[in-house]
Amino acid sequence: MLAYTYINKGHFALLDKPVPELQHPHDVLVRVTLGSICTSDLHIKHGSVPRAVPGITVGHEMVGIVERVGAEVTSVRPGDRVTVNVETFCGTCFFCRQGYVNNCEDPDGGWALGCRIDGGQAEYVRVPHADQGLNCIPEGVTDEQALFVGDILATGYWAARISEIKPDDTVLIIGAGPTGICTLLCARLKQPRCVIVCEKSEERVRFVREHYPDVLVVGPEECLDLVRKHSLHGGADVVLEVAGADDTFRLAWECARPNAVVTIVALYDRPQVLPLPEMYGKNLTFKTGGVDGCDCDEILRLIASGQIDTTPLITHRFSLNEIEEAYRIFENRLDGVIKVAVTAPQ
Numbered sequence: 057m058l059a060y061t062y063i064n065k066g067h068f069a070l071l072d073k074p075v076p077e078l079q080h081p082h083d084v085l086v087r088v089t090l091g092s093i094c095t096s097d098l099h100i101k102h103g104s105v106p107r108a109v110p111g112i113t114v115g116h117e118m119v120g121i122v123e124r125v126g127a128e129v130t131s132v133r134p135g136d137r138v139t140v141n142v143e144t145f146c147g148t149c150f151f152c153r154q155g156y157v158n159n160c161e162d163p164d165g166g167w168a169l170g171c172r173i174d175g176g177q178a179e180y181v182r183v184p185h186a187d188q189g190l191n192c193i194p195e196g197v198t199d200e201q202a203l204f205v206g207d208i209l210a211t212g213y214w215a216a217r218i219s220e221i222k223p224d225d226t227v228l229i230i231g232a233g234p235t236g237i238c239t240l241l242c243a244r245l246k247q248p249r250c251v252i253v254c255e256k257s258e259e260r261v262r263f264v265r266e267h268y269p270d271v272l273v274v275g276p277e278e279c280l281d282l283v284r285k286h287s288l289h290g291g292a293d294v295v296l297e298v299a300g301a302d303d304t305f306r307l308a309w310e311c312a313r314p315n316a317v318v319t320i321v322a323l324y325d326r327p328q329v330l331p332l333p334e335m336y337g338k339n340l341t342f343k344t345g346g347v348d349g350c351d352c353d354e355i356l357r358l359i360a361s362g363q364i365d366t367t368p369l370i371t372h373r374f375s376l377n378e379i380e381e382a383y384r385i386f387e388n389r390l391d392g393v394i395k396v397a398v399t400a401p402q
């Protein structure tokens with residue numbers, strides 16, 4: 057089968073590999089029908105994910121059809137259409153039982169697919185702990201509608217859930233990349249009185265204005281003023297930082313009102329400064345990133361009922377044979393790309 061593979065720093069290649077075998081009674085083999093490329097894949101390519109193992113098949117955003125199941129798998133059967141969770145988790149350890157599945161203590165726990173074990177930019181993928189990691193796609197929901205459930209939409213849902221958004225709140229979301237938009241969609245489900253998106257790229261600003269006209273959009277320079285103008289208590293009640301740029305951590309806590317919740321979804325390239333003397337008396341609550349992707353069934357229900365639609369994010373479509381080109385477009389942000397969808401080879 058074709059499998060896009062991490063060779064070494066700076067170098068991925070489309071190789072021919074054997075179809076994966078089931079290794080454990082809780083494994084499932086999924087035939088990938090649609091996948092995508094994530095910024096984390098680029099981080100692996102650029103050598104900034106030390107845990108990534110050279111030789112592995114990359115890719116952790118995918119949906120597919122169950123091909124084969126291990127003897128102890130109970131939640132899915134061959135032929136089921138499923139979303140694949142970016143995180144593998146055992147479901148039984150201390151952290152899993154609290155819903156902190158990102159911190160699962162299993163050796164395969166956390167983000168393993170397409171990083172430490174073979175992932176899904178391939179024709180087939182082996183999913184360990186499949187009773188936890190696979191969710192059946194409801195009838196009537198297409199592959200494209202379900203494509204982001206297991207990763208960026210799970211992240212947006214988790215971020216909105218832990219941010220304690222209330223109806224009277226002004227919510228600021230910093231960053232309107234794919235994960236920022238997913239976070240926006242999930243934050244809006246809480247129906248806060250005002251949602252503001254801060255974004256620098258003109259293309260992305262246009263995208264938000266076009267698709268979500270009820271949301272205020274602002275650049276980083278005017279962000280603090282606009283947030284104050286639209287807040288009841290001198291700043292945002294909730295800030296979700298999804299950008300991870302040089303100054304966005306500072307912007308996040310500066311735009312927050314006293315006693316606000318500041319949720320950091322972003323993954324930074326560099327350490328960030330927490331200037332406690334400057335913040336003294338602001339009494340902020342920070343929540344930090346690492347998605348707990350354990351609400352995928354609920355997310356699929358919201359998609360089925362029309363409350364979440366991420367299909368506008370898919371701006372480009374390629375077959376797996378053309379994945380080099382898909383990476384070139386996505387990596388260099390060409391042609392207005394937001395997300396690509398990669399179909400099984402024809």
Ligand SMILES: [Zn+2]
Nearest residue numbers: 094095096207
């Ligand atoms: Zn990802």
Ligand SMILES: [Zn+2]
Nearest residue numbers: 146149152160
């Ligand atoms: Zn666990």
